[in-house]
Amino acid sequence: MTALQHAFSLPLSTWRSAVYLVAIVGFVLALKGLSFPRHARRGNLLGAAAALLAVGMTFSAGTVSHSARNLALAFGAMALGSVVAVPTARLVKMTAMPQMVAMFNGVGGGAAALISVTELLHGHGIGVSPATYVIVEAMLGVLIGCVSFAGSAISFAKLQELMPTRPIVYPAQQPINAAVGAGILALFVTSVVTGSVAYVFGVLGLSLVLGVVFTLPIGGADVPVLISLLNAFTGLAVAASGFTLGNPLLIVAGTLVGASGMLLTRLMSKAMGRSLPNILFSAFGAVVTATGTAEGLDGKVVKTSTPDDIAVLLAYARKVAIVPGYGLAVAQAQHVVKELADELMTRGVEVFYAIHPVAGRMPGHMNVLLAEANVPYDELKEMDEANPELPTTDVALVVGANDTVNPAAVDSPGSPIYGMPIVHADQAQHIVFLKRSMRPGFAGIDNALLFDDKTVLLFGDAKDTLQKLVSSVKAV
Amino acid sequence: MTGIVWYLTIFVLAAFVGYEVISKVPSILHTPLMSGSNAIHGIVLVGALFILGEAAGPAQLVLGFVAVFLATLNIVGGFVVTDRMLEMFHAKPERAPSPAPSTVAPAVESPAVPAKGHAPAAEESAPQAPGAESRGP
Numbered sequence: 001m002t003a004l005q006h007a008f009s010l011p012l013s014t015w016r017s018a019v020y021l022v023a024i025v026g027f028v029l030a031l032k033g034l035s036f037p038r039h040a041r042r043g044n045l046l047g048a049a050a051a052l053l054a055v056g057m058t059f060s061a062g063t064v065s066h067s068a069r070n071l072a073l074a075f076g077a078m079a080l081g082s083v084v085a086v087p088t089a090r091l092v093k094m095t096a097m098p099q100m101v102a103m104f105n106g107v108g109g110g111a112a113a114l115i116s117v118t119e120l121l122h123g124h125g126i127g128v129s130p131a132t133y134v135i136v137e138a139m140l141g142v143l144i145g146c147v148s149f150a151g152s153a154i155s156f157a158k159l160q161e162l163m164p165t166r167p168i169v170y171p172a173q174q175p176i177n178a179a180v181g182a183g184i185l186a187l188f189v190t191s192v193v194t195g196s197v198a199y200v201f202g203v204l205g206l207s208l209v210l211g212v213v214f215t216l217p218i219g220g221a222d223v224p225v226l227i228s229l230l231n232a233f234t235g236l237a238v239a240a241s242g243f244t245l246g247n248p249l250l251i252v253a254g255t256l257v258g259a260s261g262m263l264l265t266r267l268m269s270k271a272m273g274r275s276l277p278n279i280l281f282s283a284f285g286a287v288v289t290a291t292g293t294a295e296g297l298d299g300k301v302v303k304t305s306t307p308d309d310i311a312v313l314l315a316y317a318r319k320v321a322i323v324p325g326y327g328l329a330v331a332q333a334q335h336v337v338k339e340l341a342d343e344l345m346t347r348g349v350e351v352f353y354a355i356h357p358v359a360g361r362m363p364g365h366m367n368v369l370l371a372e373a374n375v376p377y378d379e380l381k382e383m384d385e386a387n388p389e390l391p392t393t394d395v396a397l398v399v400g401a402n403d404t405v406n407p408a409a410v411d412s413p414g415s416p417i418y419g420m421p422i423v424h425a426d427q428a429q430h431i432v433f434l435k436r437s438m439r440p441g442f443a444g445i446d447n448a449l450l451f452d453d454k455t456v457l458l459f460g461d462a463k464d465t466l467q468k469l470v471s472s473v474k475a476v
Numbered sequence: 477m478t479g480i481v482w483y484l485t486i487f488v489l490a491a492f493v494g495y496e497v498i499s500k501v502p503s504i505l506h507t508p509l510m511s512g513s514n515a516i517h518g519i520v521l522v523g524a525l526f527i528l529g530e531a532a533g534p535a536q537l538v539l540g541f542v543a544v545f546l547a548t549l550n551i552v553g554g555f556v557v558t559d560r561m562l563e564m565f566h567a568k569p570e571r572a573p574s575p576a577p578s579t580v581a582p583a584v585e586s587p588a589v590p591a592k593g594h595a596p597a598a599e600e601s602a603p604q605a606p607g608a609e610s611r612g613p
Contacts, residue, residue: 027516028497034512034558035501041562044512048555051519055551058522064529070537074528077541078521081548089556097507100557105514108550114543115523118536122527133480228510235513238520239490243483250523251483252490257517259494264501264510271503357503367504372564382503 012060019057020249026050027253031260054249094369095329098362099159102227105234106152112237112254113145117204119244120197132192134244139188141240142200143207148233150211155223155230165220173217180210214280219416221403222279224362225268229276232261271357302438305456307465310432311472314340317394319350321386323423324366325359327400327436331462334373337399340470341379347473352379354386354396354423356404387424396428400462402440406447416445431455434465511558518551 026046033043058064065071085104092100116138123130130138157163184206191199218226235257242250269276314320322337341351353375359366370380381389390396398405405425408415425431426449433450435457440446449455458465501509524547528540 023519027519028493030516031494031497031509031513034509035498035505037502037505040505040508040512041559044508044515044555044558044562047512047516048559051516051521051551051555054519055521055525058525061526061529064525066529070529070531070540073537073541074525074544077528077544078548081545082552085549085553086556089553089560092557097511097557097561100553101507101511101514104518104550104553104557107546108514108517108520108554111520111524111543111547111550114539114546115520115527118527118531118539118543121539122530122532122536224507228506231510231514231517235517238517238523239487241520241523243480243487245523245526246479246483247523247526248483248486250520251486253516253519255487255490256494256497257513259491260498260513261494261510263495263498264506264513267501267503268506271506357506362507362510364504364507368507368561368564 016057016060017248020054023050023054023249024252026053027256031256093332094372095326095332096160098224098227098365099156101362102152102155102159102223102230105227105231106149106156109145109148109152109230109234109237111145112234112241113142113149113204113207115241116141116145116237116244117200119241120200123197129195130197132195135192135195135197137240137243138197139191139200139203141237141244142204143184143188143210144233144240145237146204146207147211147214148230148237150208151215151226151230151233152211154212154215155227158220158223165223167219168216173213177210177213180206180213184210218280221358221417224358225265225276225279228261228265228268229280232258232265235259235261268358302450303456305432305458307458307468307472310456310458311469311476313430313432314344314349314395314397314469315347315473315476317344317349319352319389319393319395320344321352321354321390321393321396321425321428323354323356323359323396323398323401323405323425324370325356325399325401325404326365327402327434327462329360329365329369329400330436331400331464333399333463333466334369334375336463336466336470338370338373338375340466340473341375343470343473352381352386352389354383354390354425355380356383356401356421356423359401359404383421383423387427390424390427393428395430395432396425398425398431398433399466400434400436402435402447403445405449406445407449408445408447425449426452426454429454433457434462435459436461508558508561511554511561515551515554515558518547518554521547521551523547 027050030043030047030050033039033046064074089100089104120130120135120138123134154163158165184203187199187202187206191197191203215226235254237254239251239254239258242248242252242254266276269279322341324337328334328337341353344351353366353370355366357364360369367380401423403417403420405423406417407422407426409417409420409422412418431449431452431454433455437459438450450457498509521544524540524543528537528544531537531540
């Protein structure tokens with residue numbers, strides 16, 4: 001028998017495992033590609049191709065396709081899922097990307113939890129008494145998957161501003177969280193000891209509660225880090241359901257995401273100058289002091305100006321730093337801000353963008369937006385590169401940023417954002433804020449820089465204001 | 477019982493690979509990477525398909541159906557959203573080597589200004605602009 005003939009005589013399940021191995025390699029290469037700007041898009045497409053291959057090959061399994069009814073249901077569910085997911089993902093505004101990721105992550109966690117529950121019930125139904133490790137794996141899948149599902153739902157609601165973005169604190173918060181955790185542990189242990197699978201519903205319910213109470217006290221500005229953590233959780237839940245099903249593809253893909261997601265979460269919190277436990281458990285809320293009025297704590301009043309005056313200031317400056325924030329994203333003002341920058345550059349003004357790593361609602365949010373407007377790469381300066389330039393900058397034009405330029409992060413140890421690295425707009429000769437209102441930033445705290453003597457404010461939608469500035473600069 | 481040890485071996489090795497593979501990711505790619513890995517765990521769809529295939533009785537059928545639906549949302553939505561984010565990066569690597577616009581003479585810059593913004597532009601740069609253009613190609 002030749003090697004080729006031998007290969008064709010292998011059972012289909014071996015072929016399937018081999019295709020799954022190819023998909024696994026594809027996923028590893030996809031993650032690697034996503035870590036480099038040049039290969040990121042190709043990496044993502046490679047991941048999608050690997051996923052398509054693996055899903056397609058799955059239908060070769062007798063257990064998947066033996067029942068015409070179940071197969072029809074599977075295709076129906078997949079068609080329904082695609083019909084919902086593609087337009088949602090295609091049409092969502094760039095500003096709403098973070099909550100989109102949260103949602104797609106949460107449903108993945110939910111799916112993993114359902115798989116673990118159903119597999120446990122299935123084994124129960126056909127009279128197999130599950131081994132201890134099977135119960136442990138399934139319970140872990142349910143626990144982590146449900147925490148991810150409920151936590152992502154709360155994150156979605158916070159980012160979508162369906163609920164207050166500020167940390168939600170209530171009396172006896174810690175004891176309540178501890179009680180929920182203890183309840184889950186008790187059900188878990190009881191289930192393992194008695195070998196009864198019925199407790200899984202209790203674990204499911206309490207895990208959903210845990211996901212909610214775990215997420216509520218986390219402040220809006222930290223939600224991106226939370227989403228990254230929940231993303232890693234979903235990966236682990238998927239790995240757990242891979243254990244339950246005995247499927248190495250799910251184990252590897254889930255674990256890859258779990259491990260890389262944990263690392264990414266740490267990198268993100270490092271970019272914010274905070275430790276992960278600090279983000280998760282500091283319960284922010286206690287020290288929040290936001291008045292949201294035009295009057296500062298010591299009775300100072302903000303100075304406002306007109307586009308014409310600011311245009312003169314900008315046009316005769318030598319060096320201008322543009323500090324973009326979430327307001328830029330909301331107003332979709334990335335094209336107008338580039339127009340203003342180009343206009344200033346034709347007049348010989350040196351212009352650069354000072355990009356805080358967590359400006360906007362996600363790390364890298366501003367880079368994505370400004371890349372969309374074709375702002376050249378070398379005009380974008382990361383915070384560490386921009387800060388040494390700011391003392392010699394004439395005008396810092398803060399477009400819809402707030403917390404990322406708040407000097408409280410440097411000089412008031414009591415502030416919830418104390419210790420976060422900021423863009424030092426305060427060191428520029430003049431600071432111009434384009435703001436919608438006096439509403440505080442996402443962290444929900446006042447910004448003393450707004451009341452600084454060097455600061456003037458231009459109220460209004462960032463896009464309108466920038467448009468006015470462009471025409472005023474042209475008229476100067 | 478050897479099965480579980482075998483799976484644990486895979487799990488531990490995959491954890492190391494996952495940790496090592498993204499060790500040096502620039503902060504601008506944090507979001508796309510998070511979104512891309514979010515899509516990868518959408519492969520839970522494979523597990524959901526096995527569950528639905530074996531499902532017997534209404535309860536399991538419903539649970540399996542919902543699991544396949546949710547997993548499809550995750551995997552399809554995840555890859556599409558990531559692709560949309562990365563769509564905006566593609567022009568960059570070619571742009572990077574071009575001379576720094578902030579330091580060169582302003583006149584060279586003016587052809588790059590959008591046409592509508594150019595018309596009423598400062599007079600002194602207008603006559604130089606065509607010259608810069610003719611030198612360009």
